[in-house]
Amino acid sequence: MSEKPVIGIALGSGGSRGLAHAGVLAALEESGFCPAVIAGSSMGALVGGLYAETADAAETWRRLTLFAQDEEFLETWTHFIAKGSGEEEQLSLMQGLYDTVMRKFLAIKTLTRPSLADESKLRNPLEHMFIARDFSELKIPFAAIAVDLISGRKVDFRTGDLIDAVYASSAIPGVFPPVLSDGRFIVDGGVLFRIPIMTCRELGADFVIAVDLPAFESNKTDYKTGMEIMMRADTLAKLRLNDFVLREADLVISPDVSAYHWADFRRADDCYDRGFEAGQAALPALREALDRRRGWRARLRRMLTGSAA
DSSP states (O other): SSSOOOOOEEEEOOOGGGGGHHEEEHHHHHTTTOOOOOEEEEEEHHEEEEEEEEHHHHHHHHHHHHHHHHHHHHHHHHHSSSSSOOOGSOHHHHHHHHHHHHHHHHTTTTTOOOOOSSSSHHHHHHHHHSOOOGGGGGGGGGEEEETTTTTOOOOOOOOSBHHHHHHHOOOOTSSSSSSSEEEEEEEEGGTTOOOHHHHHTTTSSSEEEEEOOOOOOOOOOOOOOOHHHHHHHHHHHHHHHHHHHHTTEEEEEEEOOOOOOTTTTHHHHHHHHHHHHHHHHHHHHHHHHHHHHHHHHHHHHHHHHHHHH
């Protein structure tokens, strides 16, 4: 039994706020903590996949910056950003998605289109960011998490085409077309599996760092319509599930990115900075937890060796 834990990092969903993951990875790498395995959902899959390919936080951020500055990609998201009054700050990610998607569908007078944007709007940037095209080319074991809307089951991508996997994990329902495969209707992993902690363990990690990107929590107390009540109930259910899932992690890092619009990729640097700050702030707790784990393993090893003798 090795006394050195196998560190895994589970990167959660969160739209553009997920760029904070790159800052967390940079802070950990700077202090000598490099994950042995990575699992990511949605934007976490994109950032995690790049880091798994490069094993270099600076190179990961360089590629993400090009992605965040691409005008064609930015144009995809402009109509999601509330104008003027900070409207988005009163909505969770899924509430904002619901309202925006419904407005857009009504505006184009159809409810039959499977998505607002073409697949190429996401796939083309991915193909420019990634040099690797297959999981076998990655330097760090990696899994991208998606959801089958038919069965409700998790879909783990660990082998095969890397671009297909990251696209599927990031295909926001109603925004990008789903992936149709073997009777499955595969979409963004953040729908049900925001932070893939257990997948990290399945990859071999026995110490999992979860990077959670909390949604904005409104102080609103007056819900006047049935839709508002239903959406609030849905938000509470997701928050409860998220709290339950996070208990499975050995350490949780939560960058404070709630002030930034989930679709505003122009705030990339701010999200990165919040991630780096959160990563640095978590280092004492990380060192303490790892020291405790090493001590426990050393004691167990001595007990087993003594028993064998």
